[in-house]
Amino acid sequence: MQTVIQLTLTSLQIGAVYILFSLGLTLIFGVMRIVNFAHGHLFAVSALLVAVMLSWLAGMGIPILPAYLLAVLAGVTASAALGFIIYVFGFKYFQRDMVGSFILSIGLVLLLDGIFLEIFGGGVRAVPEILPGSVEILGASVTQQRLFLCGMAVVITAALYWALTYTKLGKALRAVSIDHEAAMLQGVPYSRLALAGFMIAAVLAALAGALIAPISIVTPVIGADYLIKGFIAVIIGGLGSIPGAILGALFVAVIETVGSFYLDPTSATITIFVLVIVVLQVRPKGLMGHG
Amino acid sequence: MADTLRLPYCAAGIAAAIGASLLVSDPYVASVVNLVSIAALIAVSLRFVMLIGELNFATAAFVGIGAYTTGSVLTIWDWPFGIAMISGGIAAAAVSVVFGYVTLRTKGPYFLLIGFAFTEAVRIIYSKSMGLGGNSGMVGIFPPIAFDPWMPTFVMSIAALLIFVLYVIEKSDFGKIFTAIRDNEDVARTVGLNILFVKVACFAIASFAAGVAGSLHAVVNNVISPGDFSFLLAAFALAYVKVGGEDNIVGPIVGAILLVVLGSYALGLGGHEHIFYGAAIVLAVLLMPEGVTGLLHKGRDFVMARGKRNAD
Numbered sequence: 001m002q003t004v005i006q007l008t009l010t011s012l013q014i015g016a017v018y019i020l021f022s023l024g025l026t027l028i029f030g031v032m033r034i035v036n037f038a039h040g041h042l043f044a045v046s047a048l049l050v051a052v053m054l055s056w057l058a059g060m061g062i063p064i065l066p067a068y069l070l071a072v073l074a075g076v077t078a079s080a081a082l083g084f085i086i087y088v089f090g091f092k093y094f095q096r097d098m099v100g101s102f103i104l105s106i107g108l109v110l111l112l113d114g115i116f117l118e119i120f121g122g123g124v125r126a127v128p129e130i131l132p133g134s135v136e137i138l139g140a141s142v143t144q145q146r147l148f149l150c151g152m153a154v155v156i157t158a159a160l161y162w163a164l165t166y167t168k169l170g171k172a173l174r175a176v177s178i179d180h181e182a183a184m185l186q187g188v189p190y191s192r193l194a195l196a197g198f199m200i201a202a203v204l205a206a207l208a209g210a211l212i213a214p215i216s217i218v219t220p221v222i223g224a225d226y227l228i229k230g231f232i233a234v235i236i237g238g239l240g241s242i243p244g245a246i247l248g249a250l251f252v253a254v255i256e257t258v259g260s261f262y263l264d265p266t267s268a269t270i271t272i273f274v275l276v277i278v279v280l281q282v283r284p285k286g287l288m289g290h291g
Numbered sequence: 292m293a294d295t296l297r298l299p300y301c302a303a304g305i306a307a308a309i310g311a312s313l314l315v316s317d318p319y320v321a322s323v324v325n326l327v328s329i330a331a332l333i334a335v336s337l338r339f340v341m342l343i344g345e346l347n348f349a350t351a352a353f354v355g356i357g358a359y360t361t362g363s364v365l366t367i368w369d370w371p372f373g374i375a376m377i378s379g380g381i382a383a384a385a386v387s388v389v390f391g392y393v394t395l396r397t398k399g400p401y402f403l404l405i406g407f408a409f410t411e412a413v414r415i416i417y418s419k420s421m422g423l424g425g426n427s428g429m430v431g432i433f434p435p436i437a438f439d440p441w442m443p444t445f446v447m448s449i450a451a452l453l454i455f456v457l458y459v460i461e462k463s464d465f466g467k468i469f470t471a472i473r474d475n476e477d478v479a480r481t482v483g484l485n486i487l488f489v490k491v492a493c494f495a496i497a498s499f500a501a502g503v504a505g506s507l508h509a510v511v512n513n514v515i516s517p518g519d520f521s522f523l524l525a526a527f528a529l530a531y532v533k534v535g536g537e538d539n540i541v542g543p544i545v546g547a548i549l550l551v552v553l554g555s556y557a558l559g560l561g562g563h564e565h566i567f568y569g570a571a572i573v574l575a576v577l578l579m580p581e582g583v584t585g586l587l588h589k590g591r592d593f594v595m596a597r598g599k600r601n602a603d
């Protein structure tokens with residue numbers, strides 16, 4: 001019983017990050033029909049800045065919690081700025097061009113990889129603990145930081161879901177992702193929405209990065225692993241579908257956790273891969289895909 | 292048929308390239324020539340699958356399968372060199388038939404991302420297989436000693452031969468089905484073509500070339516490791532195709548020559564390889580969407596049009 005609870009909690013922790021990550025990927029794909037491999041770098045910028053700022057601010061004697069909030073603010077701002085730059089000078093010209101945008105994003109991946117290595121160095125950064133201590137849930141022990149991460153992920157996901165369902169912007173984003181021409185005929189300003197969708201996705205990635213920084217080792221290539229898993233989650237769920245992304249992310253997280261526990265991480269990764277292929281045989285556009 | 296192939300140009304180009312490679316004696320130049328030949332072959336293989344309208348990121352996996360097959364055949368079983376080279380291509384093609392048959396029902400982003408995941412999964416398998424050297428890879432994959440002085444010529448001849456074969460297939464009637472599928476799959480299906488079969492055939496042919504490129508990579512470097520075959524390999528190949536231009540088969544070759552030569556020069560200056568390739572791709576897609584060859588064509592058309600106007 002204790003194992004089951006422990007595994008469930010771990011799945012939820014990993015799943016929380018995958019959800020934030022794949023929500024951004026699926027949002028960008030839905031609105032702009034592009035595949036953005038540079039998404040992992042928006043995540044990495046934020047995680048790196050949080051790690052650097054936190055050590056620096058803590059070194060100046062600022063208490064750890066305000067320091068963390070300041071660092072998160074800096075990380076999210078930096079990611080949003082980077083997202084804005086790559087949208088305005090790049091992806092803006094490649095909307096609805098899957099191959100072109102993908103190639104551009106691969107170029108950005110290489111370029112940003114190189115730049116991050118130059119700026120931050122290849123070393124591993126440890127981030128000081130924000131919320132020390134752990135709690136017992138039904139006999140399984142969880143550190144407070146991880147609990148905080150899960151809670152925040154749930155709050156952010158719920159907020160996004162609410163915004164997409166009830167606000168005018170959210171409705172317009174969904175309309176565009178179903179049929180952008182029909183949406184434009186209804187007076188939806190497509191190009192402004194594309195920017196809005198891209199920036200929301202960038203902020204989601206930044207928040208995921210800021211949340212993961214304290215409970216993980218931060219390196220300039222931290223985005224790559226999450227990117228692969230995030231994309232697998234989105235393929236399983238169906239590109240462009242929000243519930244699909246959540247479902248896919250949880251699915252990947254459960255298999256990864258259970259597989260790593262009973263077998264080993266390698267077999268878990270390969271199992272995920274085989275399952276993706278099986279899902280695509282039955283539903284070539286993912287579980288909830290329609291586009 | 293012979294007319295559309297432009298055989299004299301091809302023959303002259305291949306002969307000139309192989310002739311020039313005979314003159315190479317400097318080891319640094321020789322290594323660059325080897326790199327260029329292999330890069331061009333991989334880029335042409337990637338572009339070959341783009342003919343059916345799919346971006347094949349599994350290319351990197353097939354290059355790896357070719358390299359590891361050749362490595363095992365040479366170092367573990369000690370079989371003859373010729374068999375080792377061919378077996379790399381055959382192994383890659385065999386795996387690609389199965390992989391393609393299963394995945395080519397999906398299209399566009401799904402196929403692309405599956406190829407990407409496949410590359411990473413295969414790479415993990417290498418690094419966990421102790422028989423294949425695990426994370427540190429395989430060492431001591433040597434060509435016969437007699438080959439040593441002729442390595443650049445050998446590598447370039449194999450690459451040129453395969454590129455030529457791919458070119459002939461592309462221009463054949465069978466190759467025209469590829470573009471028909473890319474332009475409109477449903478129309479191609481209504482005239483009774485077996486789309487999945489054609490796609491798998493195209494994919495397998497391209498993977499055979501990628502596998503042989505891997506075999507060449509193994510015998511040129513003597514050492515292979517899982518890190519050599521990450522998705523970045525396919526990303527670099529994509530850079531060659533994009534910078535060179537994807538409209539005809541010369542594009543990827545031009546791209547490979549330009550970027551590999553400039554890249555090794557930049558490395559010599561202490562530059563950063565990733566930044567260099569990344570900037571090349573970003574600038575190429577933003578400033579010249581049709582690549583260098585597309586730019587040259589446009590330039591030629593412009594000059595011709597002006598000449599005509601002046602004559603009038």
